[in-house]
Amino acid sequence: MRNWMLAAVAVLALSACEDGTETHSGNGGYLSDEDSITVTGSRTRRDTFSSTSPLAVIDAETVTEAGLVDTADIVRSVPDIQNETPEPETETYLAYRYAYGLRAPAEAVRPLVQQHQQACEAAGPSLCQIVNSNVTEAGSDRVSARLVIRAEPGWLTTFREGLEADAENAGGEVTSSSQSAEDLTRPILDTQARLDAQIQLRERLTGLLDRQGANIEELIRVERELARVNGDIESATAQLRAMRARVSMSIADLNYQSEIRPISQSTVNPVGEAIRDFAGIVLGGLAVMIRLIAGILPWLILIVPAVWLLARWRRGVNGRKAAEKAK
Structure with missing residues (x-):
């Protein structure tokens, strides 16, 4: 039985080869010279194609029974159309900022x-740059400071670990x-895509x-259009350079504060300052009074005689009225 099946398979294969060499020009042909049918059923154009007769189609079960090939080999020979190549992951651009x-x-x-500032300056501008630095002293025991640096991520990691x-x-x-x-x-x-498009437009112009x-x-x-495009290219290039520089350098913001003591020099300072200012306050008040008297004195020279003359005149008027009533 096995030999008969092998003979039948051989006859079918020979028949397929003979049919495959024929050229069909009408609608009854299996496929035209211009087209082929892919696994997904879509039509794709190609230059040459050798059609296969339906007589050459042998199912996996028949071939397995004939002992020609294993079913697993047939399954492995069929391409996996669902296993598509994954798209490459888009690179992520993150600008990090640290605060301490x-x-x-x-x-x-x-x-x-000063120690941290000198460490940044010693690393050089390619690894670390000082953005802002200031120190504020509100007294001998009240000191605050701030240091902002922009540094290369690797160098900044080492710097942060030593803080x-x-x-x-x-x-x-x-x-x-x-x-x-x-x-x-x-x-x-987006900026890179816009820049590429502007560069292509410039080449065409x-x-x-x-x-x-x-x-x-x-x-x-x-x-005119070329001048406008060149301006857009320069602007996009500057923006892209600034954003890439921001990504390549991380920022560290350091804030320093002095310790607060329960009893410190600043606590007793108001009393000492008041004692030291006592004499100054008294003398300041006396100076105000002197200035007040000095400002009023010229007016008194005019006002006092006028009041005295007015009072004398009223006494004379009242005396005459009293004499007239007595008569």
């Missing part, structure tokens, strides 16, 4: 700030820390300028 709060004795705040040790060596501690990230992926990709037979009016319009 440090507390140290008042006399150690300024040296600690706690620096604070402890200064007699203080790190009181707070936070991290945030700004996603610049979409702005960068440049080609129009080199075209033979263009009149002056057309050339002027092309040159």
Whole structure:
């Protein structure tokens, strides 16, 4: 039985080869010279194609029974149309920002700030840049400072890991820390796409300028458009450079505060200042009175005689009235 089945398979294969060499030009042909049918059923154009007769189609079960090939081999030979190549992941552009709060004795705040500032300057502008630095002293025991740096992520990681040790060596501690990230992926990709489109447009406009037979009016319009496109390219390039620089360098914002003591020099300062200002306050009040008298005295010279004359006149009038009544 096995030999008969092998013979039948061989006959069918020979018949398929003979039918496959024929050319069909009418509607009764299996496929035309111009088309082929893919696995998904869509039509794709190709230059040459050898059609296969339906007689050559043998199911997997028949071939397996004949002992020609295993079913698993047939399954493996069929391409997996569902296993599509995954799209490459889009690169993410994140701009990181770190914030730290440090507390140290008042006399150690300024040296600690200078230590961190010198570390950034020693690294060089390619690794670290100082954005802002200031120190404020509201008294001998009230000192605050702020240092903002922009640094390369690798260098900044090492710097951040040493902050706690620096604070402890200064007699203080790190009181707070936070991290945030700004996603610049979409702005960068959009700007890059717009820049590529503008560059292609510039190439086309440049080609129009080199075209033979263009009149002056057309050339002027092309040159104006080319100038506008060049301006857009420069603007997009600057924006893209700034955003990429922001991504390549992270920001660290350091805030320093002096320790608050229960009884400090600033606590008793108001009493001492009041005692020192006592004599000044008394003398200041006396000076105000002297200035007041000095301002009123000229008016008294005029007002006092006028009041005396008015009073004398009224006494004379009243005396005459009394004499007339007595008569």
